[in-house]
Amino acid sequence: MDDNNRYDNIKDVSWENVESSKAKIKFINSKRRSNMVKLGKMCCFILIAAVSGGLSGAYMSSKKEVTKIYTPNNNQVVVESNENVNRAKSEDKSGNTSENSITEVAEAVSPAVVGISNKAEDYFGLQDLGSGSGIIIDSNGYIVTNYHVIQGADKVMVKLSSGKILDASVAGVDERSDLAVIKVNAKNLPIAKLGDSSKVKVGDAAIAIGNSLGEEFPGSVTAGIISAINRKIEYNGVIYKVIQTDAAMNPGNSGGPLCNIQGYVIGINSLKLSAGSKVEGIGFAITINEAKNIIKSLISNGQVSRPELGINGESVISQDNRVQGIYIQQVEKNSGASVAGIKPTDILIELDGNKVKSMSDIEAILGGHKLGEKILGKIWRNGEIIEMQITLSQIQKDNQR
Template sequence: MDDNRENRIKDVKWQSVDNATGGIKFTNNRKKARLKSLAKGVTFILIAAVSGGISGAYISGKKYSDKSYTQINQSLIEPKNQDNQTKIADTSKNSITKVAEMVGPTVVGISNKAEGYFGLQDAGSGSGIIFDPNGYIVTNNHVVEGASKITVKFSSGKVLPAKLVKADSRSDLAIIKVEAQNLPTAKFGDSSKVKVGDTAIAIGNPLGQEFSGSVTAGIISALNRKIQYGGAIYKVLQTDAAISPGNSGGPLCNSAGEVIGINSLKLGADQNAEGMGFAISINEAKSIINSLMSYGKVSRPFLGIYGQSVVSKENKVEGVYVSEVVPESGAASAGIKPTDIIVELDNKKILRFEDLSDVLDKHKIGDSIKCKVWRNGKTIEVNIVLSDVKEKNK
């Protein structure tokens, strides 16, 4: 009995130990299992999140890839276009700037003072171009005509008195001189090479000394325009560069800084026309300047008449009506009379007064040319020996 009891007691103790031990082991395993399960869940969530992010990024990248590509391309292309536009703008700007810097010091402002009731009074202003380092300046005749006192203002601000050397009213050009040496001079170009559309840059004093050195730019609008003004015919370049009255006598330049014309007239004051400025072509001006400097006058072949274009519907005659014949001229010697109508000159039909100049420009003083005039219903042919130009009232 006692042995059995001891054995049962032992079995119960072992069982209790085993139960206790077994309980402890079971509890630890459940905790580990829960931790493993939690770790797996977190890992799954992380993997899912990362996968979702990658997938979303891929889908978004694919969806907007074209747009992104376009934006990148635009960012690569646009700066180049902007650079090109900037370069073009800079080139144009630099071209005009260089011309202004090159020619500006050779352009002067001219003030004309005439005797008035209260003494010397301003009679007008204009511009001029220094063409000789010893103080010779070319300008328009109308800028200095009738002046009692002429002053010249340089780009530096210095003012000097000037005197009239010689003038040619027909070409509207004059030469004045200041007592100075080593002055900067402008470079005269070749106006025969000028083309419509070429850059044209005007420099001068558009509204007097307060706006001296003003620069305007445009293009050459037309070549060999013939403008009749004040009884004279001008062969001029037409430009849309802004030219105001004070620009008269100033230079019209090309993009190389060469003077291609001398600004002289502006059409539009009475006709509300804008962008129509005119300049005497420099080739014509050069020959006049040389003549004035060498001989003190300009020698031109001259018929010896004053008149105007006319059309007689009654007599069916068209030509140039002779209003006056200059004494001792070629026309006077040939027997041309007032009221005659010149219908042909040098075998060319005459329809307008400008046609006479076209013929005369091809001849020299002393040439004899045929002339047909209509007089009292008859056509008469005479020979006229071209003489030198004689100004009216001289």
């Protein structure tokens, strides 16, 4: 039977024949009702899932957005976004500083920074030669500063952050490194923590503390960044390994600390590049790692033991460029150079197998040797090259006052 005839027969079914066709008709109605039930169940499931998801999302959102932060006395509760807390933690880990970081460094370090007055005796009595800053490194009164701050002093005065003024004695000086250690008769003094300058990076925060312009502006704090590291600056024939910073330095800052944002001393403020009004923000600090061993030697021995030739001179070169070296102007008595027979007017052209053109070349060569070692030197004298064996010695100087 084709489909058309089938539907025609269904239309012609009489009520009496409904019972015989009920099974077929009932089957069709039952299938439609089953689909409706399934659809209803599905709608209920979706509705329940949506409600559950909404509640879960709201719960998770509340856990993410809200946290309780208690004050130290636990009397107050502040509700804050976790996102803000996490951002703050992230910023802290990344090294960014809060607005109060410099304040905290100043509060922690300033008590250990002192003012130093250099006084000399003349016909009219004690006169001020100058002033600078210092850093208390030992609670029993040891203070590190620059050599040039106390150079030529007949009397050294120290002014503590509390305002108390004390006499100081010179424990030891090292002109070559421009460092000195002085001591006051006091106990339980606040001290500054010495850091590790090898970890300093360009762009790090830098904080300088000192008596800018003397006692008129004690405990001045300036801040900037580390502009460069491992700078080599030649001053008076000596090579200094320094940190460069744009933190403002003024007369009186010499000998004061250059700190990192954690409050550790990473350098000792020493030099400032100046060329009238054309130069701004170029200051230098002796790295604390360079200073540590020198400070220890000054405290224990009053001086630093390092090998020296015992000569003074300047760079020269002949007109025909055949002879280049250091024209020797002075030879220290009883020095290795003097014992070896080196004389003023000689030209030192080679040392330890290396050509020398400046005093800084000699400094670099001697840095790799110890006291008592012998090295070969070559000098030019009256048109001849003469070889000499030089025993490295320590030049004895009266550093105590």
